[in-house]
Amino acid sequence: MSIETTPASTPDPEWERLVAGLADKVDSPLLQKTADTPVNRPDLLGDTPLTPEWVRTSAGWRTRAAVGKVNSTRAFRRWVRRQGGEHGHGAQLFRGMRRTFLWVQGTEGVQVATARREVQQAQADYKTAKWGHDKRLLPGPEKNKRRVVMEKAFAGSVTAMGKYKSAQKDARTRRAIRGTLAAAAVAVPEGAGIYLIGGTGGVIATGSALLALALIGRRTMGGELYDDHDVKFGDTLKLTDSMLNKVYRDAKVIGGDEVVELLTPCTLTADGKAWEVTLDLPSGTPLKKALTAKTGVASALGVKVQQLHQAPGDREGRLQMRVSLHLPFTGKPTPGPLLAVDCVNLWLAIPMGVNLRGQGVSTSWVERSGLFGGEPGAGKSAAANDLLLAAALDPTVALYLCDGKAGADITPFEQIAAMYDTDGDPERLLEILEHIWTVEIPRRRALAKEHGSRKLTAEMAGKDPRVNLAVLLVDEWSSYGAAADRKVREELERLLRLIVQQGRALGIITLCATQKPDADSVPSGIRDILSIRWAMRCLTPQASDTILGQGYAAAGHNAQDILKSQRGVGIYMDGEGAEPELTRGYYYDDDEVDLILGRAYELRAKAGTLPAGSVSLSEQLRAVDDDGARVLAALLDAFDAHVGDDEMPSEWLPGAVLVDALVAAGTPLSADSLGRLVVRTDDEKGKRPWQGSRVVGYPRSRVLITVRDRFGLGE
Template structure:
């Protein structure tokens, strides 16, 4: 593979960024480019700077140890095949022996056959000559034939012996040529180093025989064409091209161009390479062939990830050495920060490369989806907890499951429903639409601006974030009447469409966000998407968008052991990114929300507690309960009411009779205003029989109006 450098007179920004990526470890600040020109292919090769540190050497040593063990195991498996070194040495000795034997044996055999044939002819001629009853002339003829056959036999024997002598001489010369180096090496080794030298010479001789016998009888050589990362092999250019060809991404004659070398990441957890696809092959074809690529690399489909580059033909291929995100999730940053500013990107997850995935929430809405147990609630907790740590954010929360996920937010939420009551959700949406949003719109008009901004927030404290979070919208719709369903749909649609410019963030979470769970008109305008594990590719597409699963972003492939893992797609990333959300335990959530409560208390932005109205009937019940007798007289009721209501305080100069009449009339008027008629009963107070109210009558009247 060749790497072209860009002339200094015409620098290439992409090349500079690529070089910077290889000179720095992940997460480190870029190294300043030296003022002098540097030959990148000369004295300073593309070696990451971290490799020269103590951590780098330790990581490289560990990688070397693992690769050595894997290489030895692979060597052992190879020995049982015809490519094993024992087989190679045997073939080498046999081939050397055949060379020493030579082809003279064929000439000796031919000469022997000729001798045998002439001897047979001589015996036949002699037998014919030795017959006695034969005319003289015929006898003479047979004698001449016998003598000729004898001469031919003698000549053939001479040729045979000459061929034997020539074969022995040639074999001896070749034998000396074959054995002399072996003997010489052995002698020199023994002379210089003794027994170790002899062993070394023997090893060299065997290595030579193995080299001679490297090619099998069929002419095949050992090759690592089937090398796989899953077997411990290193990623190479040939491997990448072989796998992409076998996956039918490129043709059998096509070649992918590597924009960077195949390198092991700094932490030794994955192989990475940037590549360019041949002309006419879109990136979507490669993205959709992830299972086939995983098969070629010998790993699980979860270990292969591809990301589109700046161009349609650029890809970044990453193959991890083990299934990612199967360990403990990373510690969330909210445990250590003092405050959060929602005007800035908020860290919510980490990618496979360990990069922090930060999401901008201004002018954004979000949809979280995934089957039960996929970590959807934990993922959605990240923006909620971040908003809780920003004192300029007002929370309006609703849980259609009627669970306890949102209960810890009750003290800081402006309005909250944890019962899954459609009427309560309707009250929340009406309040946001009729009171909150008009006030935010008026703020924009007062400043004559188009939308909210951080600069405007510094000028006017009325500029605040509004977080509307609804979990399991389908549950609300299932429990609501038809009229309530229409009103809920109308209000949520209006708030979602009009609230973006006024820092209103709508977040919906559901198990399967189809048209029944989240209305299509609302789901389509929710910009940020998070797809946890799904049962089908269609469910994954429902969250991320049609065609994403076939393009390689299929949440069905997420394993159950990968809790909190999902594809995150934001307005900042054109393609979904596989991430693992930060996870906070119940205890950590309490710690964060306790700090959020103190921050809001210090800023004076805690929700105003609405005290329930205490009616005259409540006062009478408390007075009757305080007597411990199951009833209360008028005088006892007047004394109690005088301590909680100034209207029942006896005025100066007011007679007892006048006071009793006025107080009794006031009680009757208030009860009538409530639509309650409590009978005035006579009760026993020692020797007296005063008039008053019984506790049973008061309690019954109270239960009728509640």
């Protein structure tokens, strides 16, 4: 609550008279000649707030007395005005008494109320059970059954009543002890004062008790103090409306006679990390003026720029302010949620990071594309992993990964990527882009046409397994451009632009990451159509604007303000028209990445979506944690080991040969158990010639059918 003060425009005749009299006597910082002080003696320190010598004369004492009278009168007026608000001493005394009473009352009433409710419920249960038991014409067994229920309900009612009485007794005892302490704190000093001094001592003791109650209640229910408006936020870690007006005046956002209108009170966030408020600037004051004055506002608050966050409200002139108590995003990163999930559906929103409020930021990448940028070491690769790891855990998503800087960021994804380039080879990138443009996009366009639509949707994917998403990552485009000749570079740019433009509706998600996304790093024709932006720490406001868009740095969204200690933190803009938001991406270390990708490999092996030729069916079976899968893998290896004249795996083998192969592979199985695992038809159980005799065996096709039926692998 703001503190009412005397308006500067209100005239005070008595004060004006006194000031006019002083002005006649004091017109310089030098000591003035008076009857008692015949010679001017200057203040050698030159510090005018020091009391000049002339005021200690008879005339000075008279002047000081007159000024003191005016100041006392004004102080009394301010005190009177204060009494009408929640900072008044009467209000303080009442709050002190109320808080003392609440302390005496304690919280035991909750336990008593809970116990009373249990008694009421137990009694209701007993009445219901008794009513059911008292019905006539019931069979004997049913009557006995209902009697047991009734007796059990009666016992529960007795127990609940005992708990209720015990809670009441405990509450009375505790309240009596606290009440005795509170009464003793008043009665003992009162009695001692009367005994030692008499009536005067009683008055002093009473005043002391009232003063103690006033001190207990000096903070309002919102925790505000009367003098909070005189200090900065950085000194008190508390935000008040009077402080806000002073801050915006000091920052030259509003005039000295203007005030901001608070739409919400200044409140501490639920996590206790910041203060938040929504306010309206004075009529006619542009919002941009407050956003561009971020440094001045932070200085007036007494905090670092990184602790202040200002965002536009739901209309012009409305501002949402957040002031963090400490520098945000400097501790350990939040554990990534993908560690706790088995699989992901990329058609839905996926977790990308945490905002200032500690809330998870999720983004739907369907029909979207992204651009991540920032200086080296800012955390771009970790941010890109939020999308790539989620895509890896969706076994239907095809991954096309290209790293122009020839680093090791995408190396762990090689086993599950449909196509990849980790060498920064522009020819390989051209091959990947040509495959997407000439194979993927025509296939997807034909699928959409088959479903009678111009784009692929999640509904189609639920009905048709051929409909899926694909992710294309191009990291450090400028490195590819620098290594390619002019014709290749132009072709790469043409294909990437076409893929971004036409692939969005066909389920192809494109993500570009670079250290400085200017026209040399990412062609402007491509950069302008990438909808999701994430600006990590940048060295200049211009670099920040090249990621987020022109003018965002001037509007207060400047990635240059991000500290080096805030790794993985960036200004995140979730699609077209979204308001930029400071967000910290989830971080997965190398071991966590390997763990997630191991799970992704198992999912894709089970779903049969691993890249063609990367793993055999027997290896896919061994990736499944199941004894039956390991037995079937050993059986397939046995068929592959017996190659016929056509150099193809044998299509039939005797049961004895398969049993021996299982023993050699460390998965022994009896002939009967093998027959129960691979169930054959009557025709398949017939004997066939083998090395001069006729024996019973198993066809390879029946093993493949068993693999498909039990684990969904293979064709």
